[in-house]
Amino acid sequence: MLYAEPIARLIGEFSRLPGIGPKTAQRLALHVVRMPREQAQSLAEALVAVKDRIIHCSICGNITENDPCRICTDPGRDPAILCVVEEPKDLVAMEKTREFRGHYHVLGGAISPMEGIGPDDLRLKELLPRLASGEVKEVVLATGPDVEGEATALYAARLIKPLGIRVTRIAHGLPVGGDLDYVDEVTLARALEGRREI
Protein backbone atom coordinates (compact mmCIF):
# COMPACT_ATOMS: atom_id res chain seq x y z
CA MET A 1 0.00 0.00 0.00
CA LEU A 2 1.78 3.07 -1.28
CA TYR A 3 -0.77 5.60 -0.07
CA ALA A 4 -2.03 6.01 3.47
CA GLU A 5 -5.25 4.02 3.97
CA PRO A 6 -7.75 6.91 3.79
CA ILE A 7 -6.27 8.05 0.46
CA ALA A 8 -6.10 4.52 -0.95
CA ARG A 9 -9.72 4.10 0.06
CA LEU A 10 -10.80 7.37 -1.61
CA ILE A 11 -8.90 6.41 -4.78
CA GLY A 12 -10.82 3.12 -4.70
CA GLU A 13 -14.16 4.87 -4.28
CA PHE A 14 -13.48 7.34 -7.11
CA SER A 15 -12.39 4.44 -9.36
CA ARG A 16 -15.82 2.88 -9.02
CA LEU A 17 -17.43 5.87 -10.75
CA PRO A 18 -18.05 5.44 -14.49
CA GLY A 19 -15.33 6.84 -16.74
CA ILE A 20 -12.93 7.40 -13.83
CA GLY A 21 -9.76 5.33 -14.31
CA PRO A 22 -7.08 4.72 -11.66
CA LYS A 23 -4.96 7.73 -12.72
CA THR A 24 -7.92 10.11 -12.60
CA ALA A 25 -9.03 8.61 -9.28
CA GLN A 26 -5.55 9.25 -7.85
CA ARG A 27 -5.52 12.80 -9.18
CA LEU A 28 -8.95 13.50 -7.66
CA ALA A 29 -8.04 11.96 -4.28
CA LEU A 30 -4.83 14.01 -4.07
CA HIS A 31 -6.83 17.08 -5.01
CA VAL A 32 -9.12 16.34 -2.06
CA VAL A 33 -6.04 16.34 0.22
CA ARG A 34 -5.34 19.91 -0.88
CA MET A 35 -8.89 21.24 -1.05
CA PRO A 36 -10.46 23.19 1.81
CA ARG A 37 -12.22 20.99 4.34
CA GLU A 38 -15.55 22.73 3.67
CA GLN A 39 -15.41 21.79 0.00
CA ALA A 40 -14.82 18.10 0.73
CA GLN A 41 -17.59 18.22 3.34
CA SER A 42 -19.87 19.94 0.86
CA LEU A 43 -19.29 17.26 -1.80
CA ALA A 44 -19.85 14.53 0.80
CA GLU A 45 -23.13 16.12 1.91
CA ALA A 46 -24.29 16.60 -1.67
CA LEU A 47 -23.74 12.89 -2.33
CA VAL A 48 -25.79 11.86 0.67
CA ALA A 49 -28.48 14.48 -0.05
CA VAL A 50 -29.05 12.97 -3.49
CA LYS A 51 -29.63 9.56 -1.92
CA ASP A 52 -31.82 11.00 0.85
CA ARG A 53 -33.95 13.36 -1.16
CA ILE A 54 -34.17 12.20 -4.77
CA ILE A 55 -37.08 9.96 -5.71
CA HIS A 56 -38.81 9.07 -8.95
CA CYS A 57 -42.03 10.83 -9.91
CA SER A 58 -44.83 8.26 -9.68
CA ILE A 59 -46.47 9.75 -12.80
CA CYS A 60 -43.67 10.40 -15.28
CA GLY A 61 -40.71 8.53 -13.73
CA ASN A 62 -38.41 11.57 -13.76
CA ILE A 63 -36.09 12.16 -10.81
CA THR A 64 -37.50 14.70 -8.39
CA GLU A 65 -37.60 15.87 -4.80
CA ASN A 66 -41.41 16.02 -4.72
CA ASP A 67 -43.89 13.48 -6.02
CA PRO A 68 -45.54 14.29 -8.39
CA CYS A 69 -42.73 16.33 -9.97
CA ARG A 70 -42.75 19.98 -10.99
CA ILE A 71 -43.49 19.19 -14.63
CA CYS A 72 -46.40 16.84 -13.92
CA THR A 73 -48.00 19.42 -11.60
CA ASP A 74 -47.34 22.48 -13.80
CA PRO A 75 -50.76 23.82 -14.89
CA GLY A 76 -49.08 25.83 -17.67
CA ARG A 77 -48.08 22.71 -19.58
CA ASP A 78 -50.14 21.01 -22.29
CA PRO A 79 -51.45 17.60 -21.13
CA ALA A 80 -52.43 16.69 -24.71
CA ILE A 81 -48.86 15.96 -25.76
CA LEU A 82 -46.61 13.42 -24.09
CA CYS A 83 -42.90 13.02 -24.85
CA VAL A 84 -41.32 9.62 -24.18
CA VAL A 85 -37.60 9.69 -23.33
CA GLU A 86 -35.13 7.09 -22.09
CA GLU A 87 -33.45 8.88 -19.19
CA PRO A 88 -33.82 11.99 -17.00
CA LYS A 89 -30.87 13.59 -18.85
CA ASP A 90 -32.83 13.27 -22.12
CA LEU A 91 -35.74 15.07 -20.50
CA VAL A 92 -33.33 17.85 -19.50
CA ALA A 93 -31.99 17.99 -23.08
CA MET A 94 -35.58 18.37 -24.37
CA GLU A 95 -36.33 21.07 -21.78
CA LYS A 96 -33.25 23.02 -22.87
CA THR A 97 -34.73 23.40 -26.36
CA ARG A 98 -37.59 25.45 -24.80
CA GLU A 99 -39.69 24.11 -27.67
CA PHE A 100 -41.62 21.46 -25.82
CA ARG A 101 -44.36 22.40 -23.37
CA GLY A 102 -46.11 19.08 -22.92
CA HIS A 103 -45.64 16.31 -20.38
CA TYR A 104 -43.03 13.55 -20.23
CA HIS A 105 -42.73 9.86 -19.68
CA VAL A 106 -39.28 8.61 -18.64
CA LEU A 107 -38.72 4.94 -19.48
CA GLY A 108 -35.55 4.48 -17.45
CA GLY A 109 -33.62 3.05 -20.39
CA ALA A 110 -34.10 1.42 -23.77
CA ILE A 111 -34.79 -2.12 -24.95
CA SER A 112 -31.43 -3.85 -25.29
CA PRO A 113 -31.25 -7.63 -25.75
CA MET A 114 -27.44 -7.29 -25.55
CA GLU A 115 -27.69 -5.93 -22.00
CA GLY A 116 -30.66 -8.12 -21.14
CA ILE A 117 -33.07 -5.18 -20.91
CA GLY A 118 -36.54 -6.09 -22.11
CA PRO A 119 -39.79 -4.05 -22.28
CA ASP A 120 -40.75 -5.21 -18.78
CA ASP A 121 -37.63 -3.62 -17.32
CA LEU A 122 -38.76 -0.20 -18.57
CA ARG A 123 -41.63 2.02 -17.48
CA LEU A 124 -43.64 0.99 -20.55
CA LYS A 125 -46.41 -0.64 -18.49
CA GLU A 126 -46.92 2.68 -16.69
CA LEU A 127 -47.36 4.41 -20.08
CA LEU A 128 -50.64 2.85 -21.22
CA PRO A 129 -52.71 3.83 -18.12
CA ARG A 130 -51.61 7.44 -18.72
CA LEU A 131 -53.16 7.29 -22.19
CA ALA A 132 -56.43 5.68 -21.07
CA SER A 133 -58.21 8.93 -20.10
CA GLY A 134 -58.11 10.18 -23.69
CA GLU A 135 -56.50 13.46 -22.65
CA VAL A 136 -53.26 12.70 -24.53
CA LYS A 137 -53.65 13.37 -28.26
CA GLU A 138 -50.04 12.84 -29.36
CA VAL A 139 -47.11 10.80 -28.08
CA VAL A 140 -43.69 12.02 -29.25
CA LEU A 141 -41.13 9.21 -29.14
CA ALA A 142 -37.82 10.87 -28.30
CA THR A 143 -35.76 7.78 -27.52
CA GLY A 144 -32.15 7.81 -28.74
CA PRO A 145 -31.16 7.65 -32.41
CA ASP A 146 -29.28 4.36 -31.88
CA VAL A 147 -30.41 0.76 -32.39
CA GLU A 148 -31.79 0.42 -28.86
CA GLY A 149 -33.67 3.74 -29.08
CA GLU A 150 -35.18 2.76 -32.44
CA ALA A 151 -36.26 -0.63 -31.14
CA THR A 152 -37.84 0.99 -28.11
CA ALA A 153 -39.66 3.57 -30.24
CA LEU A 154 -41.02 0.85 -32.53
CA TYR A 155 -42.15 -1.23 -29.58
CA ALA A 156 -43.86 1.76 -27.93
CA ALA A 157 -45.51 2.78 -31.20
CA ARG A 158 -46.99 -0.70 -31.59
CA LEU A 159 -48.43 -0.45 -28.05
CA ILE A 160 -49.91 3.02 -28.49
CA LYS A 161 -51.28 2.98 -32.04
CA PRO A 162 -54.23 0.65 -31.27
CA LEU A 163 -55.48 3.36 -28.87
CA GLY A 164 -56.00 5.69 -31.82
CA ILE A 165 -53.48 8.23 -30.49
CA ARG A 166 -51.12 10.02 -32.87
CA VAL A 167 -47.57 8.67 -32.47
CA THR A 168 -44.58 10.66 -33.78
CA ARG A 169 -40.82 10.15 -33.75
CA ILE A 170 -38.31 13.02 -33.50
CA ALA A 171 -36.54 13.55 -36.84
CA HIS A 172 -33.21 12.13 -37.83
CA GLY A 173 -30.98 14.46 -39.79
CA LEU A 174 -27.91 16.63 -39.82
CA PRO A 175 -26.76 18.23 -36.59
CA VAL A 176 -27.15 21.99 -36.93
CA GLY A 177 -23.79 23.64 -37.48
CA GLY A 178 -22.27 20.35 -38.61
CA ASP A 179 -20.56 19.65 -41.89
CA LEU A 180 -22.25 17.56 -44.58
CA ASP A 181 -19.20 15.40 -45.22
CA TYR A 182 -18.58 14.76 -41.54
CA VAL A 183 -21.94 13.04 -41.14
CA ASP A 184 -22.14 9.26 -41.53
CA GLU A 185 -23.97 7.81 -44.54
CA VAL A 186 -26.91 6.45 -42.57
CA THR A 187 -27.65 9.85 -41.01
CA LEU A 188 -27.32 11.60 -44.37
CA ALA A 189 -29.61 9.04 -46.00
CA ARG A 190 -32.16 9.65 -43.22
CA ALA A 191 -31.80 13.41 -43.64
CA LEU A 192 -32.52 13.03 -47.36
CA GLU A 193 -35.45 10.74 -46.68
CA GLY A 194 -36.90 13.19 -44.17
CA ARG A 195 -36.53 16.23 -46.46
CA ARG A 196 -39.28 18.81 -46.31
CA GLU A 197 -40.55 21.51 -48.61
CA ILE A 198 -39.20 24.98 -47.86
Added chain:
Amino acid sequence: MLYAEPIARLIGEFSRLPGIGPKTAQRLALHVVRMPREQAQSLAEALVAVKDRIIHCSICGNITENDPCRICTDPGRDPAILCVVEEPKDLVAMEKTREFRGHYHVLGGAISPMEGIGPDDLRLKELLPRLASGEVKEVVLATGPDVEGEATALYAARLIKPLGIRVTRIAHGLPVGGDLDYVDEVTLARALEGRREI
Protein backbone atom coordinates in the same frame (compact mmCIF):
# COMPACT_ATOMS: atom_id res chain seq x y z
CA MET B 1 -33.26 24.90 -12.82
CA LEU B 2 -33.72 21.78 -14.89
CA TYR B 3 -32.61 19.29 -12.25
CA ALA B 4 -34.02 18.96 -8.73
CA GLU B 5 -31.93 20.98 -6.25
CA PRO B 6 -29.93 18.09 -4.70
CA ILE B 7 -28.86 16.89 -8.16
CA ALA B 8 -28.03 20.40 -9.38
CA ARG B 9 -25.96 20.86 -6.23
CA LEU B 10 -24.09 17.58 -6.72
CA ILE B 11 -23.40 18.46 -10.38
CA GLY B 12 -21.99 21.77 -9.11
CA GLU B 13 -19.77 20.04 -6.55
CA PHE B 14 -18.43 17.53 -9.08
CA SER B 15 -17.73 20.38 -11.55
CA ARG B 16 -15.37 21.97 -9.02
CA LEU B 17 -13.04 18.95 -9.22
CA PRO B 18 -10.10 19.31 -11.61
CA GLY B 19 -10.67 17.88 -15.08
CA ILE B 20 -14.41 17.35 -14.48
CA GLY B 21 -16.44 19.40 -16.98
CA PRO B 22 -20.19 20.05 -16.78
CA LYS B 23 -21.09 17.01 -18.94
CA THR B 24 -18.98 14.64 -16.84
CA ALA B 25 -20.34 16.18 -13.64
CA GLN B 26 -23.89 15.56 -14.86
CA ARG B 27 -23.05 11.98 -15.82
CA LEU B 28 -21.51 11.33 -12.39
CA ALA B 29 -24.41 12.92 -10.49
CA LEU B 30 -26.97 10.86 -12.42
CA HIS B 31 -24.87 7.78 -11.74
CA VAL B 32 -25.10 8.58 -8.02
CA VAL B 33 -28.91 8.60 -8.34
CA ARG B 34 -28.76 5.00 -9.57
CA MET B 35 -25.97 3.69 -7.33
CA PRO B 36 -26.70 1.81 -4.09
CA ARG B 37 -27.04 4.07 -1.08
CA GLU B 38 -24.11 2.33 0.65
CA GLN B 39 -21.79 3.20 -2.22
CA ALA B 40 -22.68 6.91 -2.12
CA GLN B 41 -22.33 6.85 1.66
CA SER B 42 -18.99 5.11 1.35
CA LEU B 43 -17.65 7.73 -1.10
CA ALA B 44 -18.93 10.52 1.18
CA GLU B 45 -17.22 8.96 4.21
CA ALA B 46 -13.98 8.41 2.30
CA LEU B 47 -13.94 12.11 1.38
CA VAL B 48 -14.36 13.22 4.96
CA ALA B 49 -11.89 10.59 6.24
CA VAL B 50 -9.17 12.05 4.02
CA LYS B 51 -9.75 15.49 5.52
CA ASP B 52 -9.96 14.09 9.07
CA ARG B 53 -7.04 11.72 9.03
CA ILE B 54 -4.47 12.81 6.45
CA ILE B 55 -1.66 15.05 7.65
CA HIS B 56 1.79 15.90 6.37
CA CYS B 57 4.82 14.12 7.82
CA SER B 58 6.80 16.69 9.79
CA ILE B 59 10.07 15.16 8.57
CA CYS B 60 9.61 14.46 4.86
CA GLY B 61 6.41 16.35 4.04
CA ASN B 62 4.65 13.32 2.56
CA ILE B 63 0.94 12.77 3.20
CA THR B 64 0.38 10.28 6.00
CA GLU B 65 -1.92 9.16 8.77
CA ASN B 66 0.88 9.03 11.36
CA ASP B 67 3.63 11.56 11.98
CA PRO B 68 6.42 10.69 11.31
CA CYS B 69 5.33 8.62 8.31
CA ARG B 70 5.99 4.94 7.59
CA ILE B 71 8.96 5.68 5.34
CA CYS B 72 10.69 8.06 7.77
CA THR B 73 10.32 5.51 10.60
CA ASP B 74 11.27 2.42 8.56
CA PRO B 75 14.53 1.05 10.02
CA GLY B 76 15.07 -0.98 6.83
CA ARG B 77 15.63 2.11 4.72
CA ASP B 78 18.97 3.74 4.03
CA PRO B 79 19.22 7.15 5.75
CA ALA B 80 22.34 8.00 3.71
CA ILE B 81 20.36 8.72 0.55
CA LEU B 82 17.59 11.28 0.29
CA CYS B 83 15.33 11.66 -2.71
CA VAL B 84 13.75 15.08 -3.31
CA VAL B 85 10.39 15.02 -5.14
CA GLU B 86 7.77 17.63 -5.88
CA GLU B 87 4.56 15.90 -4.79
CA PRO B 88 3.33 12.83 -2.86
CA LYS B 89 2.32 11.23 -6.18
CA ASP B 90 5.94 11.48 -7.35
CA LEU B 91 7.06 9.70 -4.20
CA VAL B 92 4.56 6.94 -4.98
CA ALA B 93 5.88 6.75 -8.55
CA MET B 94 9.43 6.37 -7.16
CA GLU B 95 8.30 3.69 -4.71
CA LYS B 96 6.70 1.72 -7.55
CA THR B 97 10.12 1.30 -9.19
CA ARG B 98 11.23 -0.71 -6.10
CA GLU B 99 14.72 0.63 -6.91
CA PHE B 100 14.94 3.26 -4.24
CA ARG B 101 15.34 2.33 -0.57
CA GLY B 102 16.40 5.67 0.88
CA HIS B 103 14.39 8.46 2.45
CA TYR B 104 12.36 11.22 0.81
CA HIS B 105 11.83 14.91 0.96
CA VAL B 106 8.57 16.16 -0.56
CA LEU B 107 8.78 19.81 -1.61
CA GLY B 108 5.06 20.35 -2.20
CA GLY B 109 5.60 21.70 -5.70
CA ALA B 110 8.22 23.25 -7.94
CA ILE B 111 9.58 26.74 -8.41
CA SER B 112 7.33 28.47 -10.94
CA PRO B 113 7.58 32.21 -11.48
CA MET B 114 4.57 31.90 -13.83
CA GLU B 115 2.38 30.65 -11.00
CA GLY B 116 4.06 32.86 -8.42
CA ILE B 117 5.65 29.90 -6.61
CA GLY B 118 9.08 30.79 -5.22
CA PRO B 119 11.58 28.74 -3.17
CA ASP B 120 9.99 29.99 0.07
CA ASP B 121 6.66 28.43 -0.89
CA LEU B 122 8.27 24.99 -1.00
CA ARG B 123 9.68 22.79 1.76
CA LEU B 124 13.21 23.75 0.77
CA LYS B 125 13.95 25.44 4.10
CA GLU B 126 13.10 22.15 5.85
CA LEU B 127 15.62 20.34 3.63
CA LEU B 128 18.88 21.88 4.93
CA PRO B 129 18.35 20.99 8.61
CA ARG B 130 17.87 17.35 7.53
CA LEU B 131 21.32 17.43 5.94
CA ALA B 132 23.06 19.07 8.92
CA SER B 133 23.70 15.85 10.87
CA GLY B 134 26.01 14.54 8.15
CA GLU B 135 24.06 11.27 7.90
CA VAL B 136 22.89 11.99 4.37
CA LYS B 137 25.65 11.25 1.83
CA GLU B 138 23.67 11.76 -1.36
CA VAL B 139 20.67 13.83 -2.38
CA VAL B 140 18.85 12.57 -5.49
CA LEU B 141 16.90 15.36 -7.14
CA ALA B 142 13.84 13.72 -8.67
CA THR B 143 11.83 16.82 -9.49
CA GLY B 144 9.93 16.72 -12.80
CA PRO B 145 11.64 16.77 -16.19
CA ASP B 146 9.94 20.05 -17.13
CA VAL B 147 11.17 23.64 -16.83
CA GLU B 148 9.89 24.11 -13.28
CA GLY B 149 11.36 20.80 -12.12
CA GLU B 150 14.73 21.64 -13.66
CA ALA B 151 14.77 25.09 -12.07
CA THR B 152 13.89 23.56 -8.71
CA ALA B 153 16.64 20.94 -9.05
CA LEU B 154 19.22 23.57 -9.93
CA TYR B 155 18.12 25.75 -7.03
CA ALA B 156 18.27 22.83 -4.60
CA ALA B 157 21.65 21.73 -5.95
CA ARG B 158 23.05 25.19 -5.31
CA LEU B 159 21.79 25.05 -1.70
CA ILE B 160 23.12 21.56 -0.99
CA LYS B 161 26.52 21.53 -2.72
CA PRO B 162 28.25 23.89 -0.24
CA LEU B 163 27.55 21.23 2.43
CA GLY B 164 29.86 18.83 0.60
CA ILE B 165 27.07 16.32 -0.03
CA ARG B 166 26.86 14.47 -3.33
CA VAL B 167 23.97 15.84 -5.38
CA THR B 168 22.54 13.84 -8.26
CA ARG B 169 19.73 14.33 -10.74
CA ILE B 170 17.63 11.48 -12.13
CA ALA B 171 18.62 10.93 -15.75
CA HIS B 172 16.99 12.28 -18.83
CA GLY B 173 15.35 9.51 -20.58
CA LEU B 174 12.19 10.80 -19.01
CA PRO B 175 10.09 12.40 -21.73
CA VAL B 176 10.81 16.14 -21.41
CA GLY B 177 7.68 18.10 -20.54
CA GLY B 178 6.04 15.00 -19.08
CA ASP B 179 4.80 14.30 -15.61
CA LEU B 180 6.81 12.10 -13.24
CA ASP B 181 3.95 9.82 -12.32
CA TYR B 182 2.87 9.22 -15.92
CA VAL B 183 6.14 7.48 -16.68
CA ASP B 184 6.21 3.69 -16.63
CA GLU B 185 8.16 2.06 -13.81
CA VAL B 186 10.94 0.70 -16.02
CA THR B 187 11.71 4.11 -17.52
CA LEU B 188 11.67 5.70 -14.12
CA ALA B 189 13.92 2.94 -12.73
CA ARG B 190 16.36 3.54 -15.61
CA ALA B 191 16.32 7.24 -14.91
CA LEU B 192 17.18 6.55 -11.28
CA GLU B 193 19.92 4.11 -12.27
CA GLY B 194 21.43 6.60 -14.74
CA ARG B 195 21.51 9.56 -12.32
CA ARG B 196 24.57 11.79 -12.66
CA GLU B 197 26.38 14.34 -10.51
CA ILE B 198 25.38 17.95 -11.09
